[in-house]
Amino acid sequence: MKVPLKWLREYVDISLSTSELARRLTMAGTEVDAILTTGRDWEKISVAEVVDVSPHPTADRLRLTTVDLGGEQMTVVCGAPNVAAGQKVAFARVGAELIDGHSGEPAILKAAKIRGVESAGMVCSEKELGLSDSHESILVLPEDAPVGTPLGEYLGDTIFDLDITPNRPDCMSVLGIAREVAALSGGSVREPPGDYEEQGRPIKGRLSVEIVDRDLCPRYCAALIEGVQIGPSPPWMQECLLAAGVRPISNVVDITNYVMLEVGQPLHAFDFSLISDRKIVVRRARPGEVLMTLDGTERPLNNDALVIADAKEAVAVAGLMGGAASEVTEKTTAILLEAANFNPANIRRTSTTLKLRTDASARFEKGLSPELAMVGIRRAVRLMVELAGGRAAEGIIDVYPGKKRITRITVTQERLRRILGLQLPTLQVRQTLTSLGFGCRWVPPDRYVVRVPYWRTDVSIPDDVAEELARIIGYDELPITTLRGAIPPAQPQPSRELRERVKDILAAAGMQEVIAYSLTNLESLTKVLPPEELRERPPLRVANPMSQQQEYLRTTLRASLLGTLSSNLRHRQGRIALFEVARAYLPRPDELPQEMESLAGVVTGDRPDRWGQPTGEPVALYDAKAYLEFLFDRLGLTVTYHDGEEFTLVPGRTAEVRLDDQRVGLVGQVHPRVAAAFDIEQDVYLFEVNLEAVVPQVGKPRLYQPLSRFPAVEEDIAIVVDEGVTAAQVQAIIEAFPLVQRAVLFDVYTEAPVPKGKKSLAYSVAYQSLEHTLSEAEVNRERRRILDRLKGQVGAVLRS
Amino acid sequence: MTLPQLQELREIEDKARKELAAVSDEEALESWRITHLGRRSRLNLLLRGLASLPLDERRQVGETANRLRSQLEEDLSQRQAQLSEAAVTAAVESGRLDVTLPGRPLAMGRLHPVTQVLRDILAAFVSMGFQVVEGPEVEWDYYNFEAVRIPKDHPARDMWDTLWIDYARNEEYPMLLRTHTSPMQIRVMEQMQPPVRIVSPGKCYRHEATDPTHEWMHTQVEGLAVDENISMADLKGTLYEFARRLFGRERRVRFRCDYFPFVEPGADMSIDCPLCEGQGCRACGNSGWIEILGAGMVHPEVLTNVGYDAERYTGFAFGLGVERVAMLRHGIEDIRLFYANDLRFLEQF
C-alpha cells in the first residue's frame, strides 16, 4: 500500500521527521518497506502565474506569454492552446532538464528565437515534466499554488510503501494509517467530511435492494446521484491517485478509487440507466451464469460466487469487479453507487476460483467492518456532488441484515501483566487505547472494559488489547527476563542422535555431507528404481508442482546423490566421497508417508598421492566398504557382509549389510548403465543404510576384553581354497578357536603357483592364553586343529 | 728415586690422553678402550705384575695405577657423551626439512553448512533448557494451518504458498508439505502437558519461485515454551540471549510488532546488521537491521485447540530460518547455493 505523505497530512498533523515516522510505524507493525520520493530533480522549474497572453506577431498558433515568477516577469513563446491569464503553471528556465515533447528523451532547455521572438524559458506540459504523456496542453496547477516555489517542493512528495499485515484491513487506507500516526505521535485524526446537500428526489421508490443470500452480504448501501457530468477528476485528486499508484480514469471512477484509498471502503458505480427494473438483487450465481467483467473477460461463475444482479442478470461479481454492461461511460448521467460488505471467505474463494484479485477483493477478504460501508458511501456522494456536478437523491438505501453489537472486551490487569510481563499504570492503558480510537473504562478494583472501534475487526480478546498496548508503547519498552520454572524432563531422541553421530563419523572419515532437495522428478527415480517397484509403490506426487523437476517426493536418496556427484564431476578430478543423511518418503495408504531416516554415500575417482593429486589408481569397492566398516565400528555395532543384489548395482560387486541377520544396508558398484544415465563415465561405488533399522541396536555398551599377562605367540598361516570360499568364512573358522586371540588377513594371492580356480589367503595369527604362557606343543596342537577344521569345512590346504 | 712402574704409568697416561683426544667416532672410541683399558692393555698388564713387587712398592704403584684407571674410565664416558651429542647434532643438522611444504593430505570431510549452523542454533537453546524434537515434513492441513488458526479461505494463507500432495479426500487436498515448523507446536502439546520447552528443527517447503533470497526448500527451527507465568519479557530474554550467543555478545536486537495468526501479541526480531555494524548496507536494505525470526505469545485459541487451560498457561513461540542465519554468518549472498551442493562452495565451511 502506497501512502503519499501529503495526502496523509490531510487527516493528521505529522510532527515527526520522515525517518522517525517510518521507524515508529515499522516498530508498531506497519512496516515501511520503502520511502519513495517524487519530483525532486526538477531543477530550475518553479510555480509561475500567467499575467498576460498576447498574439505572436508572425505566427497564428503561437502566443507571447508573460509569467510572473514572484517579483520577476518573463515573456516566452508558447504554443499550447489552453494557456490563459491567471493560470498557475510550471515554468522552466534555461538550463532546466525537460523531456522533449517529440522524442521523449531528456534534454537541456536552451534560449531560442522562435519565429523572430526571443524566448528564454518554457511553460511546461505534463510530458515535459515527465508526469504523463500529455503534451497538447500545458500543466495547469491548482489556483492556490504558491508563485515562485520550486516545483519539486510544491509537486514533489514522499511516499511510504507499506507492508500491511493481513489482520489489518483498516490500514489499507490513508485514514487508517493516519489513525496509527496519531496514536504513535500523540496527534489527533481529522475524519474526512461525509455530509452533503440532498438536492434530488428521494431514492425510496426509485430503487429497490434485496439481499437474497444474507450469509454472504451483511450490508448493502446504495445511493443515487443524478445529473452527473463525466469528465476528468480535478488535478489534486489525480495527483493523489497517481502517487498512490492508481491510474486516473474519470471523475466518477476516480472518486470511488479515491474513497477506497482514503477510508478503505471499496465502492462501485453503476450507470443507473442500465440497471434493469431499477432493482438490485444480491444473490449467489445461477448455474451456468456468465458475466463479462469490466476488464473485458467472460467469467463463468460457480454457484458459490456472489453476484450483484438487476432484475434480469448479474451486473457485478460482488466485491471483485463490476460488469461491462453497466459500466459508467461518457454518456452516463445517473450513478447508482454501491458500498457493501461481503463475507471475507467467500470473496477469497471466488477470487481464487476466478484467478482475479482486485483492490476491492484484497480488502473484503480480510474482513472489513460493515459499519464502514455507510462512511464510504457518504464520503463518495459528497465528492460526486462536489466534483461531478451531481444531485444527490434524498436518502441512502441501507439493507443491513448483519448488524452486530459493538465489541466490548473485559481485560483484567492481571492478564495484561501475565502477557506483557509488567504492570502498566491505569492512566497509560487508558491514554494509549484512547489514542487508537478505543473506549476504555476502568472498573475497580482490577479490570478494564474496552470498547473496540468499528474499524478494528481484528481485536476481540484481551490478548489483542495487550498487543495494542505493547505495540504503541513499544516492544522495546517491555522488560527482559529469563525463563524460570521447571525444565521439563528430557525425552530420548535415539533416531536424531544416531543421525547426527553418523554425520560426524562420516565427516571424520573424510566424506563431504550434502543436502539435496526432497522433491525430484520421475525420470531420476526411474534411473535407480526397478519399474515394478515404482508401479507397486509409486512415490507421492505434488498436486501443484513448481516444475516437473520437483514433482515427486523421493523414496531413495540414490538419485539425487548421483545427480550431485555428476554435477561436481564437471569441475572436479580425483577422489570424491559424498554422503547425505535425510528422509525417504514412503507412501502409506490414507496416512502420512513413513519418513525414513536414510543414509547414502558415493565414492568415485582416483586415490590421492602424497600431494593429494589423483594417482591414476581408481577407488574400488573396498574403499566404499571401508566407510561402512569405520561407521559401524564407531557405532559399536558388528555387521556382516553377504553377496547381495540390487537394481542399481553391479551383480557380483554388491554386498548386503546385515545386523543381527537383518538387512540394514548395502554397498556396491553402481551399474555402469545407471552411472551413464547420470552422465557419469567412471566407476562409482555406493552405499546405503536404513538408519531406522539400526537405531534399536545402537547404544548398547561394548563389553571389555581382559588383557592377558602372558606373551602371545604369533605366526603366519597361508592356505589355498577354492575361489568361491569367502574370507569371512575362513576368518570365522579361525577365530572360533579359543587360543586364537587375533587373526588378521594380510594377503590374497591368485597367481601361479596357486592353481587356477583357487586362491591363497594369508593370515597372521596370534595365540594367547589368559591363564598361562603357551607351550610350543599347545600352539602346534591348536594350529593342527585349525588346519583340520579348515580342510573339513572349506577344503583348505596349507600352502607350502 | 722414582719407581720405573710409576714412570710407565705416566707414559700410559700421556699416550691414552693424547689418543683419546684424537678419537672421532664410536668405533675408534671402542678400540681406544680395548687398547688402554682392555684386558691386554699396558695398564692391566702392569696391574697384574704388581704381585711380584715388595709390599710398600706394590701399594704405592697399585694406588696410582687404580687412580689412573678410574680417571681414564671417566675420560672415556665423557668422550662417549661428547661423541653421541655430536652425532645427534650432526643427524639433526643433516635432516633439515622445508617446513613450508604442505602436510601429507588426510581425507578431509565436512558437514554441510546448514548442519553446522543448525547445530549451533540448537545448542544455544538446549543450554537454556530446551529439548530438541522432530516431526513429519509431510503434514495434514489440520496441523499446518487449521490448528494454528489459519482456516481455509483465511487471507493469511497467502503468507505460506503451499505445495499440496496429490491425495484427494472429499474433493479437498488434506495433505501437504509443511510450510513451516509451527505444526510441531500442536504435535508437541498434544503429546505432553506443561511445562513445555522445545525446539523443533526441520525442512519446510513453499511454492515459491527461487531467487537469491528465496528458496522453495528451507530449514526452520521452531521454538515453544509454555508454562504458568511466561510473558513477553521471557520471550525477549530468551531470544536476546540466543542472538548474542550466535552473533556475538555485542549484538543489539530489536523487537517489533508483527502478525502471525497463531500468536498474540506477535513480534519479529532483528539484529543490528553484522555486515555494516548497523550503519546500513545492501544486505539490510539500508535499515541497519536484519530480521531473523518471527515470534509471539502463543494465541489462547491454539492452547485451547490442544486442550490446555489458556487461562492458566501462557507461552511463547518463535520460528527462524537456518539458511538466513548461515547467510548472515558467512556473508553468503545467494540462498540457492546451499542445496546446489557444489563442492567448491561446501568445502569452504
Ligand SMILES: [Zn+2]
Ligand atoms: Zn547492513
